[in-house]
Structure formats: C-alpha cells, structure tokens
Amino acid sequence: MTDGISSPARGADRILTVPNLLSFLRLLGVPLFLYLLLVVQSDGWALVVLAVSAITDWADGKLARLLDQYSRLGELLDPAADRLYILAALVGFVVRGFIPWWVAVLIIGRDVLLAATLPVLKRHGYTALPVHYLGKAATFCLLYGLPFLLLGQSTKQYTLGQVCLPIAYAFIAWGTVMYLWAGAIYLRQVVWIVRTCPLAPKYRPAA
Known part of the structure; x- marks a missing residue:
C-alpha cells in the first residue's frame, strides 16, 4: 500500500507546463458549461464543452508522460478539474431532470466524505493521496457517460438518442459503482496511515 502513496519528485514544482495549461483551460470551462446547460439551455454547445473536457482529461496525462512534464500542481489540478466537471454535470442534469437526484447524492457524497479525511492526512504529513x-x-466512465447522456437526451426523439442513452446509462452505472469502490479503497488507505504513520512534527504533543 505504501507504493501507492509515494510520488515522483523530479520536476515536481514546475508550474508552466503544457498539461497544467490544459487543466487550467478545463477549469475555466466549468462555469461556461453550466451557463450553456442551465441558463441558455444550449445543449449542443454544452455537449461540446463537456466532450472537450473529456478529451483534454486524456490528453494532459498523456502529454505529461510524453513530455516528461510531471508536476505536483498537475497532480492536483487534473483530478480537481475532473471532479468539478462531474459535479457541474450532475447538478445540471438533476436540475434538467436527466438523472435522479440520488445518483448525484451518491457520487457527490463520496467526494465530500473523502474531503473530510484531508485534515486527518495532514496530521500525518500527507497533503493528499494519489488517485x-x-x-x-471510474472518472473515465463518468466523463464519457455524461456527454453521451446529454447527447441522448437532446436527441431522444431520433435514432441517435435511442442509441446513445443506453450507452450513457451503462457508463454512468459502471462509473458510479467503481467511484464508490475507489472511495472505499481510499478510506482504507487513510485508516492504514492513521494506524502506522506517526503524527507530523507540529502535531506531536510537547515532551
């Protein structure tokens, strides 16, 4: 389990990298996506933003390896952008009536629970655990299932929508199950750290 907690250090403090730029652009697209989905209800353009996010999610990780541009900032930005897009899509889809509210509660609740473990990790010298x-x-399934769902809902009166909706529901169902499973693994890692790792120096009781 300790192997999954360590991180490469070479070039870890770099900021201006191509993968980080892609992640910043993805973050800027979140409010645009919500505006298109909920305010003007331009589902076609909202779909474009969501699809581009899914593509760049794959591209920034690929480029980080190809260009040897790993960074700690990128390690934080990439999953943060993923979660924000998933959160924005879930909230927007519940408001639009595309998915039941309890699906959003399961996925968002998992992230809230894991966020609550961050102070515990900090006390033991960790800022976060790698994904x-x-x-x-799970993130892959959700980031591809959500665009399929939006496409299916906006074209459900046509054959395209009837094809896309089952694909979307399959992606989202598998993504939700794996998302919760991954959350359970993360919690198990937190428990392991609490039981085996000493407190960080500033949290140790005075002698």
Missing part, C-alpha cells in the same frame, strides 16, 4: 487506478477508470 487510484480504479478511481481513474
């Missing part, structure tokens, strides 16, 4: 591969697979 588990199962969490990455």
